[in-house]
Amino acid sequence: MMTILDCVVDKHNIWLVVVAAIVCAAGSWAIICLFERASRTTGMQRAGWHFLTAVAAGAAIWCTHFIAMLAYQPGAPVSFDPLMTIISLLVAIVGAGSGFLLAASGTRRHAPALGGAMVGMAIAVMHYTGMMAYRVQGIITWDKAYLLASIVLSVGLSAAAVHVALRRSMRLSRSVSAAVLFLAIVSLHFTGMTAFRVTPLLVDNSFSNPAAMQALALAVAIVALVIVGAGLASYMIDDSARTESLDQLRHMALNDSLTGLPNRASFADRLDHEIDIAKETNSKVALIGIDLDRFKEVNDLRGHGVGDMLLRSLGKRLMELSREGEFVARTGGDEFTAIQRYVDQAQLEDFLARLKAALFEPVKVLDLEITPGASLGVALYPDNAATQESLINNADLAMYRAKADLAHHVCYYDQSMDDVVRARRCLVNDLRAAIDNNQLAVHYQVQTSVSTTQIRGFEALLRWNHPEHGFIPPSQFIPLAEENGLIVQLGEWVLRQACADAASWTPPYKVAVNLSPAQFAHADLHKLIIEVLMSTGLAANRLELELTESTIFQDKERSFSVLRQIKALGVNIALDDFGTGYSSLEMLRSFPFDKIKLDRSFINEAEDSLQAKSIIRAVLTLGKSLEIPILAEGIETEGQLSLLGEEGCDEAQGFLLGRPIPIGMLVESGRISLNAEAASGQGPRVKTSIRSEPGDGETPVTLSA
Structure with missing residues (x-):
């Protein structure tokens, strides 16, 4: 066993x-x-x-x-x-x-x-x-x-x-x-x-x-x-x-896919980290907001592919220049943010100098040499802010100040910037109240024939007489309206008011109304124009809509489609500020504009600059060859008007011929009178013809209002 x-x-x-x-x-x-x-x-x-x-x-x-x-x-x-x-x-x-x-x-x-x-x-x-x-x-x-x-x-x-x-x-x-x-x-x-x-x-x-x-x-x-x-x-x-996979996902979550730089999430974490270290070591943190100059122009003129290559090149430069205690992230389309923890002011100055060198040195993209440039705004912790949020806000304020100051590319934050921002915010609130309380007014500037001096029409211009601050120029409140989403509401109000006023005029002159880029991009613009014409009783051929070249150029295919819809109603289309934007001859060939408005910048220099005079002559010749009337803006002297007459300009507009005035003063000046219905306060009751332009291939449509 x-x-x-x-x-x-x-x-x-x-x-x-x-x-x-x-x-x-x-x-x-x-x-x-x-x-x-x-x-x-x-x-x-x-x-x-x-x-x-x-x-x-x-x-x-x-x-x-x-x-x-x-x-x-x-x-x-x-x-x-x-x-x-x-x-x-x-x-x-x-x-x-x-x-x-x-x-x-x-x-x-x-x-x-x-x-x-x-x-x-x-x-x-x-x-x-x-x-x-x-x-x-x-x-x-x-x-x-x-x-x-x-x-x-x-x-x-x-x-x-x-x-x-x-x-x-x-x-x-x-x-x-x-x-x-x-x-x-x-x-x-x-x-x-x-x-x-x-x-x-x-x-x-x-x-x-x-x-x-x-x-x-x-x-x-x-x-x-x-x-x-x-x-x-x-x-x-x-x-x-x-x-x-986790490493890749983490990298994607914390880094920008185009440039490889850290993204906004990484930036927020790093800024918190640097502020904590600064508290412990009694050092300072500089936050630098960076916004590229003319990047939109590169995208529009050269295409988004070139824009992406430019961003990649700049991202590589910014990544290579960073040293210990320095950090650069891409936080927006053409926006970057840099962080430096420092003790000596000379360290910060050196960092800013290296950033400027990287951002202003020409970049070779394909066969192009592009000099990007940038605006830099600097805010310091703890000197300018005690929290991350306020530090970021102050750096943005400084950056926008740098962008507005063409002489300086770097701007440091100071307390007065907050005062400006508060004033702008108050003005925005007042502008909203002005819309609701009918504090806005439309003034009209005359447009006349250069050869006969006869009135051809009037341009509607928005004016704001603030109850406390008095007259506020459009150059101040229009950009605020664009930044804060009020421009579409303002544009509709001006269009409606101008058409209602013009419907009461005798003789029946045309009225020209500007369309902002935001208003032109609105999906219901075509329907709005029909509704305004019907409700006011203004004949479609008496309305002239003005658009800038840059507005059309943003999306030419869609722009021309919308313009054809509007033109089919019988409404006139004018190309505004010609010569200051892209001035594409292809644009003039692709769409039959009813008028070209020559920008005032050329008129201002016409008497003293041979180059400006040559440009005016070339534009007028182009208009004649395309059979498009040319209107010159900004006429302020007899010499300017005489020059335009000699060169064969069709129409003119400016302070020499008449300043913008309210409708009451137009009546007092004798340039217009109000028809009987308007004078009696009954409002317009006319038949509005909304038709297709000859050659559009569309059947005229007549609607009554």
Whole structure:
């Protein structure tokens, strides 16, 4: 009668026990790693990781058992039943896989322990199925106490291992879980083998071939390690891919995709960090707002592709110039923000000099050489602000001051800037009240024929007489209206008021109304014009809408489509400020404008500048060749008017011919009179003709109002 204690592994097979232990340890670690990954994923990924877990578990458990069995020398010939050996492997894979699947399901509170117990039972069933495949020439008996103990150990330790594996809050849970699973497999095998007793039947002296058994054990170990290694490799590749993906997502979240510079989120974190350090070290933080000059012009004239290349080049320069304690981020389309923590003012001056050099040095883009330039606004912590928000706001104020001051590219914040901002905000609020309380007025400036001096029409100009501050020039409140979203409301009010006034005029002169870019971009502009003409009773051919070149150039295809819709109503279209914008001849060829308004800047220099006079002559010649009337703005002297007459200009407008005045003064001057309906206060009741221009290919439409 022999037990495993009697038949101790001899010195030739100790290394097989070591190999079995290595396979079991590596397998246990791989099993727990794969199982953890399976428990954290969903869908098809979860199924894939569970499959790898089951294969790794089956291979590790079965191979550990098989190698240890080959190391065991019962003192009698040994062989293995192939069918039962294969069944034992399948039992290990399917049983362990089912247990891990149950443990990760989370269907019950005790699912991890139940699933782990199922894994332990699979280890036991695999072991004893494998023992059924073990053929030895001897009498086999079992010690039931050891047999039962092996099963209890396997089930209990496996349940504990899986339970610990899912306790992610526990430190070293993976290592502890793998160690406990290793003990579950090893204790099952050796306790089970203690229950296994063999009494050899020595029929002859033939024994199993030890060398062949060792070679087979080594082959099984290699296959097991390959399988386990494949599982671990899958885990590590996925882990690496996840890490790379997280790094990439983190980089995308914190960096600008175009320039590679830190973005607004990174900037906010860095500014907080620098302010904290400045508090601790008694140093200062300079926040520098940077806005590129003429970048919109680059995009409009050269295309957004060139604009992007320019930004990339500038981003690379700004990234390279940064030193320790310095930081540059892209925080908007053409806006950058720099941070420097410093002690000495000379450090800040040096940083600003390097920023200016990077921003003003020409950039080679394709075959173009572009000099970008920029406006820089500087605010200091703690001198100018105590919080991040106020520091950013003050840097913006300084930057806008720099943008308005053409002589200086760098502007430091001072308290007076806040006073200006408060005054502007008050003015915006007053402007809203002026719209609601009818404090605005429309004045009209006469447009006359240069050759006959006859009146051709009037331009409607918005005026604001503030109840406290008196007359506020349009150059001051119109930009405020544009910045604060009031310009569309103002534009509609002017259009409606001008059309209502003009409908009452005798003779029926034209009225010219300016359209702002925001108003022109409005989707319902065409419907608004129809509604205004119908409600006021003004004939469509008496309304002239003026647009600047830059307004049209922003989106030429859409602009021309909208203009054709408006022109189809019979409304006249004038190109305003000609010569100051893009002055594209293609624009004049693409759309039949009813009038071109020559900008006043050329008229102001006409008497003294040969170049200005040549430009005026060229524009007038262009107008004649295209059969488009030319109106010259800003006529203030007899010499200017005489020059225009000599050059054949069609119409003129300016202080020499008449200043903008309200409708009452127009009547008093005798230039117009009001029709009977307007004089009686009954308002216009006329038929308004809204028609297509000849050649548009559209049928004239007549609507009554």
